[in-house]
Amino acid sequence: MQKKALASNTKPSRIQLRNRSTILDAALDVFSQHGYRGATLDQIAATAGLSKPNILYYFSGKEEIHITLLNTLMDTWLDPLRDINPGGDPMEELLRYVYRKLEMSREYPRESRLFANEILQGAPRMGVHLETGLKPLVDKISAVIEDWSAAGKIAKIDPRHLLFSIWATTQHYADFEAQIDTLMEGAQPYDAARHHLDRMFRCMLMP
Amino acid sequence: MQKKALASNTKPSRIQLRNRSTILDAALDVFSQHGYRGATLDQIAATAGLSKPNILYYFSGKEEIHITLLNTLMDTWLDPLRDINPGGDPMEELLRYVYRKLEMSREYPRESRLFANEILQGAPRMGVHLETGLKPLVDKISAVIEDWSAAGKIAKIDPRHLLFSIWATTQHYADFEAQIDTLMEGAQPYDAARHHLDRMFRCMLMP
DNA sequence: TTGCTTTTTTACCATTTGGTAAAGATACGA
DNA sequence: TCGTATCTTTACCAAATGGTAAAAAAGCAA
Numbered sequence: 001m002q003k004k005a006l007a008s009n010t011k012p013s014r015i016q017l018r019n020r021s022t023i024l025d026a027a028l029d030v031f032s033q034h035g036y037r038g039a040t041l042d043q044i045a046a047t048a049g050l051s052k053p054n055i056l057y058y059f060s061g062k063e064e065i066h067i068t069l070l071n072t073l074m075d076t077w078l079d080p081l082r083d084i085n086p087g088g089d090p091m092e093e094l095l096r097y098v099y100r101k102l103e104m105s106r107e108y109p110r111e112s113r114l115f116a117n118e119i120l121q122g123a124p125r126m127g128v129h130l131e132t133g134l135k136p137l138v139d140k141i142s143a144v145i146e147d148w149s150a151a152g153k154i155a156k157i158d159p160r161h162l163l164f165s166i167w168a169t170t171q172h173y174a175d176f177e178a179q180i181d182t183l184m185e186g187a188q189p190y191d192a193a194r195h196h197l198d199r200m201f202r203c204m205l206m207p
Numbered sequence: 208m209q210k211k212a213l214a215s216n217t218k219p220s221r222i223q224l225r226n227r228s229t230i231l232d233a234a235l236d237v238f239s240q241h242g243y244r245g246a247t248l249d250q251i252a253a254t255a256g257l258s259k260p261n262i263l264y265y266f267s268g269k270e271e272i273h274i275t276l277l278n279t280l281m282d283t284w285l286d287p288l289r290d291i292n293p294g295g296d297p298m299e300e301l302l303r304y305v306y307r308k309l310e311m312s313r314e315y316p317r318e319s320r321l322f323a324n325e326i327l328q329g330a331p332r333m334g335v336h337l338e339t340g341l342k343p344l345v346d347k348i349s350a351v352i353e354d355w356s357a358a359g360k361i362a363k364i365d366p367r368h369l370l371f372s373i374w375a376t377t378q379h380y381a382d383f384e385a386q387i388d389t390l391m392e393g394a395q396p397y398d399a400a401r402h403h404l405d406r407m408f409r410c411m412l413m414p
Numbered sequence: 415t416t417g418c419t420t421t422t423t424t425a426c427c428a429t430t431t432g433g434t435a436a437a438g439a440t441a442c443g444a
Numbered sequence: 445t446c447g448t449a450t451c452t453t454t455a456c457c458a459a460a461t462g463g464t465a466a467a468a469a470a471g472c473a474a
Binding site for chain 3: 013015040041042052053056061062
Binding site: 033034035036037038039113116117119120121122123127130131134135138157158160161162164165167168169171172173175176178179180182183184189192193195196197199200203204206 | 240241242243244245246320323324326327328329330334337338341342345364365367368369371372374375376378379380382383385386387389390391396399400402403404406407410411413
């Protein structure tokens with residue numbers, strides 16, 4: 001055996017599976033709240049209910065935990081975009097995308113904040129994902145939207161800025177939750193948000 | 208004299224004025240990029256070109272620098288909202304607000320990111336500003352927008368969610384700059400953004 | 415120049431942080 | 445039940461971090 005590597009060839013044991021997942025969940029808590037540099041291994045360990053050296057038995061270091069999180073989440077994050085069907089009804093496809101993004105803000109606010117933190121800080125550990133994961137997909141969907149536009153099925157629109165607006169408005173409910181909670185005095189914003197965003201994007205996409 | 212307090216009663220010298228402003232500028236750089244916990248005094252000192260103890264001669268600690276930044280910036284940040292004129296033309300007033308917010312993203316991206324970081328992390332040092340600064344203003348403007356809605360001058364709309372959408376879409380260009388740069392391959396987004404947001408909000412506000 | 419105040423530097427310090435070594439405990443197949 | 449491999453803990457460490465004390469330097473009014 002070389003250095004340590006924790007059974008990289010054999011199948012992970014039940015304990016490994018459980019603890020790795022416990023650690024990643026705790027790390028998601030901490031990283032999403034404090035960003036990469038502001039998060040500490042001690043915090044992650046305390047949240048996970050494990051000792052720090054035990055954490056480092058499962059991951060080689062702080063950065064590996066963070067990168068693992070980003071890798072895992074990137075797929076889930078891009079799913080709704082991948083699922084846009086070029087052959088479907090344009091308005092229906094785009095509004096369904098808006099709903100799903102909003103739903104993800106409600107279901108996975110920590111994931112949304114993790115990404116927001118990372119982008120906000122200049123995406124130093126995510127450049128590759130943006131370049132090789134997100135960009136090709138955005139290019140593809142942009143072409144689809146442009147075709148829909150050209151065919152008169154939706155209004156003429158800049159596809160990339162449309163996507164920016166969808167991301168911004170939906171993720172806002174997760175990323176700026178603290179502000180929204182203050183301004184709405186604790187009232188649940190998601191039902192009204194869904195209605196609001198439906199009207200907004202339906203209106204602007206109407207041919 | 209009691210503890211230290213650095214001439215809290217007399218007028219600040221020219222050196223004090225210059226150095227405090229240098230420090231705040233450097234701190235804005237660092238805090239906006241790494242968040243409160245991820246920022247270090249050493250980084251701020253290096254960016255400012257001063258020694259760490261010299262920084263602490265002008266500010267009592269890391270937190271005071273951060274709070275000073277937030278206090279200073281909150282005013283500028285709320286200005287466009289304050290300037291909405293209840294007696295003006297509703298569509299014109301609201302679109303002007305959108306433009307100004309977008310302009311602020313272009314002119315002051317660091318300030319936008321500082322706030323985003325702070326809210327993202329649960330607004331632990333800004334609760335008071337949200338509660339006593341932002342909320343009353345939002346309540347007031349919301350009432351104005353509701354009146355405009357009821358009078359049929361703009362479409363029926365939830366004023367708070369309208370504001371959320373405006374904030375989200377405009378600040379997105381500053382806060383998610385790293386992502387936008389990747390997706391736009393360095394092309395300047397602001398002219399197209401202005402056109403896009405104008406269409407979007409004009410459409411949805413049309414009575 | 416002198417004397418006083420303001421500003422800056424040097425030399426520290428206690429705590430926190432990411433990480434390691436190695437012993438001890440636990441699981442588990444034979 | 446035994447032996448081995450897996451997992452966890454204890455005891456550390458070097459570097460970084462927020463912050464301080466006090467001496468040295470620079471400004472500046474008389």
